[in-house]
Amino acid sequence: MRILLVQPAPFENGRMGLENALWLSEPAALTSIAATVADEHEVRILDMRLEDADVLPRVLAEFRPELVGVTSMTTDAYQARAVAYCAKSILGDGTFTIIGGHHPTLVPEEHDVECLDAVCIGEGEETFAELVQHLGAGGDPEDLDHIDGLAFRRGGEQVMTAKRSQARELDTFPTPARDLITEYQGRYFFGPAIGMASIQTSRGCAFDCNFCAIWEFYERKVRLLSAKAIVDRMEAVPEKFVMFLDDNFLTHRPRLEELLDEIDRRGVKKLWMVQGRTDFVVENPDLLSRMRDAGMIMLLSGYETNDDGTLDSLKKDNTRANNLEASRLLNRLGVLTTGIFMTHPDFEEEDFDELYAAINEMRITIPLVVVHMPLPGTQAWRENKDRLLTRDARLFDLLHAVVPTRLPRRRFYELYARWNQATMLSTRRSFSPRFFVKRPRVMAALLPGFRLFRDRLRVLRRAIEDPESYLRDEIEIIVEQEPADAGERVPELVA
Amino acid sequence: MDTLVPQAPPANGRKPAGWLVELEREVESHPAVNHLLLARLATGPYTDGDYRVFGLQHYALVGFFTKYMELLLVRAPSSAEKLWLAKVLVNEYGEGSDGLDHTALYAKYLLDAGADEGELETTPLCAEVWNFVGEHLRICREEPFLVGLGALGPGHEWAIPKMFGHVIPGLRRAGLSEEAILYFTLHTEQDIDHGAWMTEVLAELVTTEEGRAEVRRGALLSLEARYRFWTGVERQIVARRQPVSIEAVRRGLHGPQRESPRVDSPGDLRALRRAIDAFFRGKPWPVRMEGRRP
Numbered sequence: 001m002r003i004l005l006v007q008p009a010p011f012e013n014g015r016m017g018l019e020n021a022l023w024l025s026e027p028a029a030l031t032s033i034a035a036t037v038a039d040e041h042e043v044r045i046l047d048m049r050l051e052d053a054d055v056l057p058r059v060l061a062e063f064r065p066e067l068v069g070v071t072s073m074t075t076d077a078y079q080a081r082a083v084a085y086c087a088k089s090i091l092g093d094g095t096f097t098i099i100g101g102h103h104p105t106l107v108p109e110e111h112d113v114e115c116l117d118a119v120c121i122g123e124g125e126e127t128f129a130e131l132v133q134h135l136g137a138g139g140d141p142e143d144l145d146h147i148d149g150l151a152f153r154r155g156g157e158q159v160m161t162a163k164r165s166q167a168r169e170l171d172t173f174p175t176p177a178r179d180l181i182t183e184y185q186g187r188y189f190f191g192p193a194i195g196m197a198s199i200q201t202s203r204g205c206a207f208d209c210n211f212c213a214i215w216e217f218y219e220r221k222v223r224l225l226s227a228k229a230i231v232d233r234m235e236a237v238p239e240k241f242v243m244f245l246d247d248n249f250l251t252h253r254p255r256l257e258e259l260l261d262e263i264d265r266r267g268v269k270k271l272w273m274v275q276g277r278t279d280f281v282v283e284n285p286d287l288l289s290r291m292r293d294a295g296m297i298m299l300l301s302g303y304e305t306n307d308d309g310t311l312d313s314l315k316k317d318n319t320r321a322n323n324l325e326a327s328r329l330l331n332r333l334g335v336l337t338t339g340i341f342m343t344h345p346d347f348e349e350e351d352f353d354e355l356y357a358a359i360n361e362m363r364i365t366i367p368l369v370v371v372h373m374p375l376p377g378t379q380a381w382r383e384n385k386d387r388l389l390t391r392d393a394r395l396f397d398l399l400h401a402v403v404p405t406r407l408p409r410r411r412f413y414e415l416y417a418r419w420n421q422a423t424m425l426s427t428r429r430s431f432s433p434r435f436f437v438k439r440p441r442v443m444a445a446l447l448p449g450f451r452l453f454r455d456r457l458r459v460l461r462r463a464i465e466d467p468e469s470y471l472r473d474e475i476e477i478i479v480e481q482e483p484a485d486a487g488e489r490v491p492e493l494v495a
Numbered sequence: 496m497d498t499l500v501p502q503a504p505p506a507n508g509r510k511p512a513g514w515l516v517e518l519e520r521e522v523e524s525h526p527a528v529n530h531l532l533l534a535r536l537a538t539g540p541y542t543d544g545d546y547r548v549f550g551l552q553h554y555a556l557v558g559f560f561t562k563y564m565e566l567l568l569v570r571a572p573s574s575a576e577k578l579w580l581a582k583v584l585v586n587e588y589g590e591g592s593d594g595l596d597h598t599a600l601y602a603k604y605l606l607d608a609g610a611d612e613g614e615l616e617t618t619p620l621c622a623e624v625w626n627f628v629g630e631h632l633r634i635c636r637e638e639p640f641l642v643g644l645g646a647l648g649p650g651h652e653w654a655i656p657k658m659f660g661h662v663i664p665g666l667r668r669a670g671l672s673e674e675a676i677l678y679f680t681l682h683t684e685q686d687i688d689h690g691a692w693m694t695e696v697l698a699e700l701v702t703t704e705e706g707r708a709e710v711r712r713g714a715l716l717s718l719e720a721r722y723r724f725w726t727g728v729e730r731q732i733v734a735r736r737q738p739v740s741i742e743a744v745r746r747g748l749h750g751p752q753r754e755s756p757r758v759d760s761p762g763d764l765r766a767l768r769r770a771i772d773a774f775f776r777g778k779p780w781p782v783r784m785e786g787r788r789p
Contacts (some may be wrong), residue, residue: 200511460743
């Protein structure tokens with residue numbers, strides 16, 4: 001079979017967001033899925049974040065795939081659907097279209113549309129391989145009941161198959177087919193780390209934060225790739241930077257120790273970035289020190305907030321003291337920190353100031369302040385479902401309040417839009433000349449990417465520091481009406 | 496922009512009807528006809544304000560199709576081509592639409608979508624609109640007649656019903672009435688008729704390799720201008736909410752760097768009309784033509 005897998009552009013073509021300005025990681029889900037079928041079938045991957053929009057119809061017309069797969073996070077949902085529509089438009093109903101990823105898994109009913117023949121629910125490798133085997137053998141595209149983990153259309157109705165077990169050991173999956181994205185290599189980045197490979201070494205998370213759907217997606221199980229397999233993959237990538245895509249890399253200390261031993265034994269000299277929790281940093285300073293020595297340059301953590309009460313309400317199972325201590329420790333080690341913080345629609349004026357002051361106190365290198373978002377599939381979604389002002393996926397980008405704000409929306413965004421300016425002190429305190437002395441090799445590697453990163457940031461800042469930018473996004477989608485009596489304002493759901 | 500479709504196989508030995516079927520398929524799978532903006536309009540939520548932005552750019556194209564046809568009509572070498580062009584022109588002037596010509600029909604759609612009358616004339620038109628109009632004037636005046644026929648025939652009549660078929664569901668979802676969207680629904684019907692008439696005419700004309708190459712070249716020239724036009728419209732829709740994004744694209748700060756859109760508008764509809772008048776008086780088109788030609 002000819003199979004085309006597509007990573008859609010986020011938001012809309014030509015629209016800038018945090019994703020394509022601050023980071024862009026490989027379409028790891030697609031390379032992983034492709035690897036399960038690439039030996040027997042002709043597979044291509046298109047990353048539409050790095051292509052002109054005309055490339056999709058051109059490739060569809062030339063390659064004429066019999067199966068088109070597309071992956072989607074929440075903000076990509078409309079673009080992903082457009083990809084499937086475009087495939088049907090050019091190739092006709094004979095081409096099978098399937099969507100997978102977090103958003104379709106958590107709300108498959110939203111993808112019950114004519115242009116999508118099926119939704120892959122949960123982990124995709126085995127489901128996709130079985131589907132390809134069935135279709136490749138000339139199987140009926142409406143007779144898919146025997147394939148677990150699908151929602152497919154039969155006679156215009158969406159039919160769910162049995163749940164797909166997600167217990168397979170990660171080491172038994174084939175190595176992601178990175179050879180299918182060779183043409184894009186060198187263009188993935190995190191900040192100034194341009195030319196970055198992406199490797200996923202675990203799936204799932206043992207924590208149950210109520211704003212996150214990862215643990216629900218993976219049913220609270222954590223599976224780990226072995227240390228040997230991780231280093232095999234590190235050695236195989238030509239890029240000097242590696243981003244470990246795990247939602248929580250800092251878990252299971254024995255595996256990390258084994259990984260560091262393996263890196264050391266094989267003399268791997270990559271510079272790598274991970275995501276992980278601050279409590280692990282505080283509890284394992286010796287390990288973090290070893291990780292730094294083994295090439296770790298950045299840790300991205302969800303610090304979330306500046307007080308223990310809010311951390312509890314988010315079910316974060318962490319403390320402000322841990323956040324402070326972790327950032328202190330990481331700064332001392334010369335590990336760059338990226339910290340995600342949340343404003344909340346319930347914020348009063350002083351809450352913003354307190355949050356920004358706390359960030360400056362923590363000395364985070366790259367603080368990113370977002371708006372608390374009840375993403376589909378999370379506990380927060382279920383709790384706030386009836387308060388949602390919109391279900392327009394474009395506004396579920398962590399930059400908009402999709403439930404009513406306590407402050408008038410304009411005022412909320414005026415205060416929110418200050419975050420970048422208000423937390424620059426944090427960056428200056430963390431990224432001081434001392435860092436250059438501590439890690440000259442890292443600085444030398446990052447230096448070539450600084451100019452492009454700076455230019456990207458300059459443009460992005462003009463959007464994120466402008467309160468009107470957020471309000472313009474909401475035009476005709478969320479409209480705040482003046483109440484009849486002075487007092488609370490009532491946003492109205494428009495569409 | 497690169498040439499968007501592969502080279503057609505040689506025409507030798509094929510009958511005109513078979514060749515025309517292949518050309519029709521090529522047109523229908525062209526990126527212009529399947530632009531991601533159209534797919535988004537068909538499947539995703541856009542507000543009536545977004546459709547207003549879309550329509551205010553598209554409106555400029557509606558008013559000038561008859562100009563291209565008039566230019567081509569006087570250059571038609573025989574009565575068969577003249578007859579097809581005249582029949583389509585009569586339709587475009589308003590037959591079958593209660594006496595309203597297509598510009599008036601489109602204006603009605605825009606007013607129903609919330610535009611005010613002044614906006615129709617004063618909205619800055621993106622460079623891709625100017626490019627589209629200028630390219631078609633040039634084709635119809637300077638290129639061989641069959642290239643012009645390829646642009647206005649296959650490039651329009653085979654493309655429009657499918658393109659508008661993508662747009663119409665979105666217009667309905669945005670709450671616009673059937674009356675308001677008559678321009679679009681009428682064109683999906685009329686252009687199918689126009690396409691069928693044209694097939695008859697073309698079957699007589701595309702008997703040689705050279706003639707086929709000219710017709711195909713015209714169709715692709717038109718479609719490539721159309722592709723750029725949709726991209727321009729899409730950027731206007733994005734820019735309405737996030738003007739900074741357009742600058743990011745222009746500077747190649749994210750994503751691909753092959754397309755570098757102009758940020759400034761060359762002018763509104765009044766300026767466009769003046770440019771057309773000047774073009775007819777022999778002045779050069781004021782906007783640089785973008786894109787490669789097949």
